[in-house]
Amino acid sequence: MRDINQFTITEAVKASFKTAEGSRLKFLLEAFIDHLHDYTREVNLTHDEWIGVLNFLYDCGQISTPERHEFILLSDVLGFSALVDMINTRGGATEGSNLGPFYLDDAPRMALGGDLGRGRDGAVLLVQGQVRDTLGNPIPGAVIDTWQADAAGTYPIQEQASGQDKFDLRAIITANDKGEYWYTTVLPKPYTVPYDGPVGRLLRAGQRHSWRASHLHYIIRAEGYRAITTEMFFEATEYLDNDAVFGVRRSLVTKLETVKKTDTLPPTDKKPDAKCAFDFVLAPAG
Amino acid sequence: MRDINQFTITEAVKASFKTAEGSRLKFLLEAFIDHLHDYTREVNLTHDEWIGVLNFLYDCGQISTPERHEFILLSDVLGFSALVDMINTRGGATEGSNLGPFYLDDAPRMALGGDLGRGRDGAVLLVQGQVRDTLGNPIPGAVIDTWQADAAGTYPIQEQASGQDKFDLRAIITANDKGEYWYTTVLPKPYTVPYDGPVGRLLRAGQRHSWRASHLHYIIRAEGYRAITTEMFFEATEYLDNDAVFGVRRSLVTKLETVKKTDTLPPTDKKPDAKCAFDFVLAPAG
Numbered sequence: 001m002r003d004i005n006q007f008t009i010t011e012a013v014k015a016s017f018k019t020a021e022g023s024r025l026k027f028l029l030e031a032f033i034d035h036l037h038d039y040t041r042e043v044n045l046t047h048d049e050w051i052g053v054l055n056f057l058y059d060c061g062q063i064s065t066p067e068r069h070e071f072i073l074l075s076d077v078l079g080f081s082a083l084v085d086m087i088n089t090r091g092g093a094t095e096g097s098n099l100g101p102f103y104l105d106d107a108p109r110m111a112l113g114g115d116l117g118r119g120r121d122g123a124v125l126l127v128q129g130q131v132r133d134t135l136g137n138p139i140p141g142a143v144i145d146t147w148q149a150d151a152a153g154t155y156p157i158q159e160q161a162s163g164q165d166k167f168d169l170r171a172i173i174t175a176n177d178k179g180e181y182w183y184t185t186v187l188p189k190p191y192t193v194p195y196d197g198p199v200g201r202l203l204r205a206g207q208r209h210s211w212r213a214s215h216l217h218y219i220i221r222a223e224g225y226r227a228i229t230t231e232m233f234f235e236a237t238e239y240l241d242n243d244a245v246f247g248v249r250r251s252l253v254t255k256l257e258t259v260k261k262t263d264t265l266p267p268t269d270k271k272p273d274a275k276c277a278f279d280f281v282l283a284p285a286g
Numbered sequence: 287m288r289d290i291n292q293f294t295i296t297e298a299v300k301a302s303f304k305t306a307e308g309s310r311l312k313f314l315l316e317a318f319i320d321h322l323h324d325y326t327r328e329v330n331l332t333h334d335e336w337i338g339v340l341n342f343l344y345d346c347g348q349i350s351t352p353e354r355h356e357f358i359l360l361s362d363v364l365g366f367s368a369l370v371d372m373i374n375t376r377g378g379a380t381e382g383s384n385l386g387p388f389y390l391d392d393a394p395r396m397a398l399g400g401d402l403g404r405g406r407d408g409a410v411l412l413v414q415g416q417v418r419d420t421l422g423n424p425i426p427g428a429v430i431d432t433w434q435a436d437a438a439g440t441y442p443i444q445e446q447a448s449g450q451d452k453f454d455l456r457a458i459i460t461a462n463d464k465g466e467y468w469y470t471t472v473l474p475k476p477y478t479v480p481y482d483g484p485v486g487r488l489l490r491a492g493q494r495h496s497w498r499a500s501h502l503h504y505i506i507r508a509e510g511y512r513a514i515t516t517e518m519f520f521e522a523t524e525y526l527d528n529d530a531v532f533g534v535r536r537s538l539v540t541k542l543e544t545v546k547k548t549d550t551l552p553p554t555d556k557k558p559d560a561k562c563a564f565d566f567v568l569a570p571a572g
Contacts, residue, residue, distance in 0.1 A: 002526055002527060002534045002536045002539065003536055004368075004532065005372060009365050009372065009532060010365070010369075012365065013532065016492070017492035017493070018493035018494065019492050019493070025491060025492075028331075029492065031325055032325060033364060035321045036364060036366055037365070037366070038321065039318060040366065040370060040373065041369070042317055043313065044373055045314075045370055045373070046370075046374060047370060047374055047515070049314065050366075051358075051385075054357040054358055054361055055357075057346070060347060061344065061348060061350050062347060064344055064347050069340065069344060070347075071340040071341075071344050071347075072337075072340055075340055078319060078322060079295050079298065079319070079323070080323070080336075081336070083292060083295055083323055083326050083327070084332075084336045086291060086292040086295065087326065087327060087330055088332060088333055099337075205305070205311060206302070206304060206305050206311075207303070207304035208303060208304065229333070241288060246290065246299065248288045250288045250289055253288065
């Protein structure tokens with residue numbers, strides 16, 4: 001290997017990994033090494049640029065905490081997350097969208113009709129719909145894991161210093177025997193992705209804004225079905241066509257309607273001012 | 287942008303960066319986004335694999351400190367560093383090789399003939415040579431920045447807890463008016479790159495060893511010349527053909543010889559047991 005040069009090194013690096021022939025790991029590693037080396041040769045990367053990239057990753061690591069995953073944010077603004085969501089959406093199922101950097105898997109349980117807003121200021125929004133399979137059958141007991149920003153565009157886990165409860169605006173809700181779910185919450189506002197770190201520097205270098213369209217986050221799970229991670233957006237709100245993380249899909253945009261006295265609504269702890277409806281469709285697992 | 291799909295998203299992400307037309311940043315970013323998205327589509331990356339990659343980077347960040355740059359190590363074991371060294375080597379100049387994760391830019395100055403080993407156990411090695419330009423002319427006053435492991439294969443900056451001085455085994459030496467340099471040191475041993483972190487996990491997953499061939503690190507600088515970062519290796523030592531970071535080049539391997547009584551040697555503070563010779567060649571800057 002002492003005779004390697006810029007053209008033969010790629011095969012030498014691939015050969016150094018003794019991963020099992022035909023394994024997924026071998027396939028993923030070899031394709032990655034090919035792309036990394038091809039990129040380096042194509043752009044004739046300089047030492048300054050090389051260390052610049054590595055120090056950028058170092059900085060992303062330094063600002064990351066269990067509550068802030070700068071690498072997910074980086075993936076988001078490069079459309080990497082959105083692309084993975086797209087290629088993993090199954091035909092007929094709800095389209096996937098960003099997990100984002102603020103998901104924690106320990107949300108408290110909430111009953112149907114409960115209020116996620118927990119007395120927060122802002123318009124009270126009723127969110128309702130059904131979880132179905134790709135043949136149109138309801139999925140009884142489907143599990144809805146949701147999290148969102150508040151009416152100021154902030155996630156409680158970002159604001160613990162100011163006394164917000166990190167369990168606020170997060171809940172796990174179980175659909176009824178017809179696959180139906182409903183709850184109230186506050187209508188979230190658009191917000192900027194965190195731009196005080198290295199990813200913010202990248203956005204500024206690219207003269208990009210850091211705003212996200214208003215959205216609610218969801219992971220929908222049901223036994224025997226492929227879980228989906230997605231987001232719900234609202235018609236006629238800002239940034240639908242230039243969301244900073246490429247999360248918006250036409251099929252994920254729902255309509256906000258004012259609640260009228262004549263509306264028949266499901267029972268809720270809190271009286272809603274507005275409503276929206278969104279059905280989730282899951283494809284079979286495997 | 288709400289109509290993007292897995293094929294159109296790449297152009298949408300590139301268009302979101304408003305970097306100056308024709309700029310290097312635009313070129314580097316666009317080629318990177320192309321490769322990242324092509325890779326994702328080619329391998330059909332799953333969500334588990336996607337978050338696995340991002341959590342791997344997160345872990346690299348968590349273990350990194352000013353004295354340990356896990357991203358440089360990652361670059362090293364993927365041959366990324368070596369490739370950048372190769373494509374930036376100028377015709378006729380000494381080939382570049384790994385900077386590695388242990389370089390610090392504050393080494394103390396040492397006079398010609400000084401002992402870098404500072405009384406450490408191990409064979410005393412005389413290293414001598416000349417710094418020249420690509421036309422063969424000596425470069426008076428060229429600056430030699432060197433750092434290395436000890437005879438146990440350890441860098442002092444790794445071992446401050448055990449009382450080693452972080453300035454040990456590092457020095458900046460100025461060549462004389464004929465471009466000549468010489469000093470004594472201890473012969474370093476092969477060592478393993480740090481494998482207690484995420485990069486170690488990657489090496490184990492790939493059934494790769496983590497040993498480096500014995501080497502001395504150098505950055506050679508002189509006004510008007512392009513600085514080179516390189517390493518010196520020794521004939522007939524281990525791992526020359528399977529160095530963990532792809533650092534070895536045939537032209538960087540020198541011969542260790544036992545010092546004979548009849549040898550004429552330059553004046554040194556310490557009497558050497560062995561000697562080696564290596565000339566550095568710098569190309570003009572720009």
